[in-house]
Amino acid sequence: MIVHIYENKDQASLAAASLFCACILSKPDAVLGLATGSTPIETYQQLIDMHQSGLLDFSGCTSFNLDEYVGLSADHACSYHRFMKEQLFDHINMKKTHVPSGDAKDLLEEAGRYDKEIEAAGGIDIQFLGLGQNGHIGFNEPDSVFHYGTQIVNLTKSTIEANKRFFKADEKVPTQAISLGAGGIMKARKIVLVALGETKAEAVRAMVTGELDPQVQASILRIHPDTVILLDPQAASLL
Ligand code: F6R
Numbered sequence: 001m002i003v004h005i006y007e008n009k010d011q012a013s014l015a016a017a018s019l020f021c022a023c024i025l026s027k028p029d030a031v032l033g034l035a036t037g038s039t040p041i042e043t044y045q046q047l048i049d050m051h052q053s054g055l056l057d058f059s060g061c062t063s064f065n066l067d068e069y070v071g072l073s074a075d076h077a078c079s080y081h082r083f084m085k086e087q088l089f090d091h092i093n094m095k096k097t098h099v100p101s102g103d104a105k106d107l108l109e110e111a112g113r114y115d116k117e118i119e120a121a122g123g124i125d126i127q128f129l130g131l132g133q134n135g136h137i138g139f140n141e142p143d144s145v146f147h148y149g150t151q152i153v154n155l156t157k158s159t160i161e162a163n164k165r166f167f168k169a170d171e172k173v174p175t176q177a178i179s180l181g182a183g184g185i186m187k188a189r190k191i192v193l194v195a196l197g198e199t200k201a202e203a204v205r206a207m208v209t210g211e212l213d214p215q216v217q218a219s220i221l222r223i224h225p226d227t228v229i230l231l232d233p234q235a236a237s238l239l
Contacts, residue, residue, distance in 0.1 A: 001208065001221060001222055001224070001227045001228075001229060002227070002228045002229065003208060003229045003231065003236075003239070004228065004229070004230050004231065005231045005232075005233060005236040005239075006230065006231065006232055006233075007232075007233070008232055008233075009042065009196045009197075009232045010042065011232075012194055012196060012230040012231060012232050013042035013043045013045075013046060013194065013196075013230075014043075014046055015230045016040075016043040016046075016128065016192050016194050016230050017043045017046035017047050017050065019126065019190070019192050019228060020032065020043070020047060020126060020128070020192070021047070021050055021055070021056055023125055023126040023190065024056060024057075024058065024061060025056070027125060028057065028059075028060040028061070029060040029061065029062075030060075030061050030062075030125040030126060031061070031062050031063070031064065031118075031121050031122055031123065031124050031125050032061055032062070032063040032064070032094075032124070032125070032126055032127075032128075033063070033064055033065075033066065033124040033126065033127030033128060033180075033185075033188050034063050034064070034065045034066070034084065034088070034128055035065070035066050035128045035129055035130050035138075036065065036066075036067070036080045036083045036084065036087075037130045038130075038196075039130035039131075039194050039195070039196055040087075040128055040130060040194070041087055043128065043194065044087045044088040047088065047092065048088065048091040048092060051091070051092045051093070052091070056092075057093065058092045058093050058094040058095070059093045059094075059095055060095055061094050061095055062094070062095055062096045062097075062098070062121050063094055063096070063097045063098065064098045064099075064114075064117070064118050064121070064124060064180075065080060065084060065097075065098065065099040065100065066129075066138040066139075066179060066180050066185070067080060067100065067138050067139045067177050067178060067179035067180065068080045068081065068099055068100045068101065068102035068177065068178055069102045069174035069176070069177050070102045070103075070107065070152060070174055070175075070176035070177055070178055071102060071103060071174050071176070072102045072103065072174060073102075073103045074099070074101070074103075078166050078167050078171070079102065080099055080102075081099045084097065084099060098114070098117060100114045100150065100178045100179075100180075101178070102174075102177070102178055104178075107152050107178055108152065110178065111149065111150035111151055111152065111178060112149070112150070114150045114178075114180075115149045115150050115184060118180075118184070123187055123188070123189065124187065124188040124189065125188070125189050125190065126188065126189070126190045126191075126192065127185060127188035127190070127191045127192065128192050128193075128194070129185070129191060129192065129193040129194070129218075130193070130194060130195070131193060131194075131195040131200050131203050131204065131207065131218055132158075132159060132162070132203065132218075133158060133159075133162060133199050133200060133202075133203055134156060134158050134159065134203065134216075135203040135206055135207060135215070135216035135217055135218045135219065136159065136217050136218070137182065137185055137193070137217050137218045137220075137221070138179040138180045138181075138182070138185060139153045139155060139159070139177040139179035140153065140179060140181060140182045140185075140217040141153055141154070141155065141156045141159065141217070142156065142214070142215040142216065142217065143214050143215070143217070144214055144215075145214050146181070146182040146183060146214050146217065146220050147181035147182060147183060148181045148182075148183030148184065149181050149183065149184055150178065150179065150180050150181060150184060151178070151179060151181050152176060152177075152178055153176065153177050153178075153179050154175060154176055155174070155175055155176060155177060160173050160174075160175060182214075182217050182220050185220075186220060186221075186223075186224055189226065190226045190227075190228075191221060191224055191226065191227040191228070192227075192228050192230065193218070193221065193227065193228070193229050193230070194230045194231075195229070195230075195231050195232075195235040196231075196232045196234070196235055197232065197234050197235055198234040198235070198237065200234075200235040201234065201235055201236070201237045201238045202238060203216065203218065204229075204231060204235050204236060204238065204239065205238035205239060206218075206219065207219050207221065207222075207229075208222075208229065208239060209239065
């Protein structure tokens with residue numbers, strides 16, 4: 001695990017975009033693992049800028065997102081399908097994008113199908129991760145085990161609380177998600193985790209210096225052979 005602490009979140013986000021750029025330049029048909037939430041927004045903007053300035057071509061690339069809320073259709077304003085369209089996909093020329101379906105009739109079947117689709121694409125070359133305040137990656141919440149495949153998860157109170165900001169006041173925040181498992185994330189050949197802000201400081205400390213512990217799902221990254229952690233000073237403040 002390599003840890004870089006930057007002067008601010010703009011630099012950390014540019015570093016993440018640079019790692020994606022380097023990967024795509026050396027493998028134009030790269031399979032990209034993508035995340036949602038507030039953390040990747042600036043990285044995605046940097047990638048859009050690199051594309052629009054002619055530096056980066058996504059036309060050979062495929063992407064797989066980490067997760068989606070259970071019960072939200074792809075066109076729901078708060079779905080991760082919609083988020084990805086607005087924040088990235090509408091502005092670049094990615095060959096094929098995938099986000100797990102949160103409103104599939106049979107969610108377990110959808111989970112199995114998603115894992116097979118990733119495998120059929122050759123596996124993920126580079127995976128972007130944000131970090132939950134409770135140390136989650138994807139929506140793998142604190143647990144007694146690390147799960148392997150894509151699964152249906154119950155979101156913890158703190159995650160539901162943290163996600164409230166994306167929903168209207170009178171809207172119910174989903175309590176379940178379909179998420180790539182920690183084991184599936186570990187299969188990515190390269191992992192880039194970005195953590196920004198003070199609210200992530202304790203999770204960063206536990207991930208970087210704590211024990212390997214499924215109560216902090218991100219701690220599994222300690223045994224991944226190629227993980228880069230990009231932090232701003234606030235997220236790094238307890239290291
Ligand atoms: C999103 C995801 C989550 C977020 C995490 C941090 O696809 O998988 O693990 O990365 O909850 O969220 P933000 O970036 O909003 O702080």
